[in-house]
Amino acid sequence: MSRPARAIINLSNLRHNLQVAKSLSPKSKTVAVVKANGYGHGLKEVALALDSDADALAVACIEEALEIKATGVKSPIIILEGYFDESEIEVAVTNDFCLVLSRLDSVESILKMKLKGKLTLWLKVETGMHRSGMSADDFNKAYSKLIKSELINRDIVVVTHFACADELDNPMTTKQIAEFTLLTSHLNVQQSLANSAALLAWPASHAHWNRPGYMLYGVSPFKQKHINTKNLLPVMTLKSAITSIKSIKRGNSVGYGSIWTAGRDSTIATIAIGYGDGYPRNARSGTPVLVNGERVPLVGRVSMGVIIVDITDFKNIIVGDEVILWGDGLSISEVASYADTVGYELLAGMPARVPRIYQDS
Ligand SMILES: Cc1ncc(COP(=O)(O)O)c(C=O)c1O
Incomplete structure (x- = not known):
């Protein structure tokens, strides 16, 4: 007998949880977050299992993006941490990966490049987490430069990320949503705010694109019970x-x-x-x-x-x-x-x- 330690991964529960995520915000598109080896479940297997029902798949870096691309997935692939080295930008163009950019200088570097095709970009803005994201000023500069550029696909999505959405009574999430609205409402752009906790418990955060990760794996992000988590199944x-x-x-x-x-x-x-x-x-x-x-x-x-x-x-x-x-x-x-x-x-x-x-x- 071999060593009995093993992780059973139930892919139909994974797909079921994606349906739960989609049903919470039926008008939105859903980015299934599969970074960090599909939250430990196996990057390729998770990506393939979610491919047909997700509107896009999100990973952290180019290596993960290339790994799932090689499986033949058809969904758009979004790289949440953008690029670490400029050589990755051409790879993103060639493979049609979308880069999430959090700094004005990254945008400026890209605009100086001679790319072989158009690049798809999402821009991340700072609304209160103070981890990554452009300030309002930098975002306005980046956006106005990008919309004039021929290098960029026009469908820029503006993104922010919540610091405390898993804390149901924390006013931070409402403040972040208000800040985000202030930054983006005058622009004709698509928006993306919600992670799992926000999708489950903060309907005001639901937008064109939601980005659930954790809940897809069947786990509640909350310490206390929440009605919307009751149909999640462990993967x-x-x-x-x-x-x-x-x-x-x-x-x-x-x-x-x-x-x-x-x-x-x-x-x-x-x-x-x-x-x-x-x-x-x-x-x-x-x-x-x-x-x-x-x-x-x-x-x-x-x-x-x-x-x-x-x-x-x-x-x-x-x-x-x-x-x-x-x-x-x-x-x-x-x-x-x-x-x-x-x-x-x-x-x-x-x-x-x-x-x-x-x-x-
Ligand atoms: C930018 C971004 N969006 C979405 C997610 C998914 O978050 P969660 O796993 O809490 O749903 C993450 C994960 O950390 C993230 O960094």
């Missing part, structure tokens, strides 16, 4: 199996650092999963793990390839039983909360060593 289920069971005495400690000590005579089990498989090393004792559908507690420190659970109260568990670390029946957000992180980080950090098993039912 990745991380599985493994019980590999050994043993009894320990009260007072015995387990694992590296001996950070958990049995308060009673206990039965513990090992599971073939660890931080080398993307399971977070700082998951606390008590983090739930599903064994035969029951939530058993993690105990002790997560090792590179092994975790330990306390099964004293669960009599029917045997070696070989299947374990779910997150996904179907156990939300990745809950597991992440025990490790002081978010599901985004766990998904995007999934290492190659975990085989992805694709299902399409």
Whole structure:
């Protein structure tokens, strides 16, 4: 038997979640965000699965764009981080990739180039996140230069990104929408604001193009329940199996650092999963793990390839039983909360060593 750690990727759930995203804003076009290896699910597989239903696919960089182009996807490909090196601009022209530009000097550099064809550009504006995006002044300069240029396809889309849309009572999102409206409403341009959280909970942000990522993978970006997330289905289920069971005495400690000590005579089990498989090393004792559908507690420190659970109260568990670390029946957000992180980080950090098993039912 091979090592049982594996990530089951349900592509029909992925497509279902895209339909949920589209149904929330039926008049908009939907950019499916597949960067960071399709949020850990596998870039090519995710891109191919979403290609026919998405209006565009978004990646972070030219390497990811070329990788999905090579699969034969037909959707337009948007590169959210623009270019890092000027040599990428001609590659974007040749392959018809759309670059999102966040700086006036990038626009000016492009306008000085002799390109072999026209370039499609989206412009990102600053509305409050202060990470990337042009100031109002720079945006106005960039826009007026671009609309006069022959090098550029005219359908410029103006983009912004939200800092706090996952916080349902944070006024920042409304402020950012107002700022965006101020910057763009006098122009005849298409607009794109919403990430998953905004698409789910901030209808005023819905525009010509929405850009959901996280929700497509079936995870809610919110800490609290939200009605619009109830139909999302998890796409990745991380599985493994019980590999050994043993009894320990009260007072015995387990694992590296001996950070958990049995308060009673206990039965513990090992599971073939660890931080080398993307399971977070700082998951606390008590983090739930599903064994035969029951939530058993993690105990002790997560090792590179092994975790330990306390099964004293669960009599029917045997070696070989299947374990779910997150996904179907156990939300990745809950597991992440025990490790002081978010599901985004766990998904995007999934290492190659975990085989992805694709299902399409
Ligand atoms: C510019 C941009 N748009 C959209 C997204 C998708 O965000 P989410 O995964 O929260 O839906 C991201 C992801 O970080 C992004 O950087």
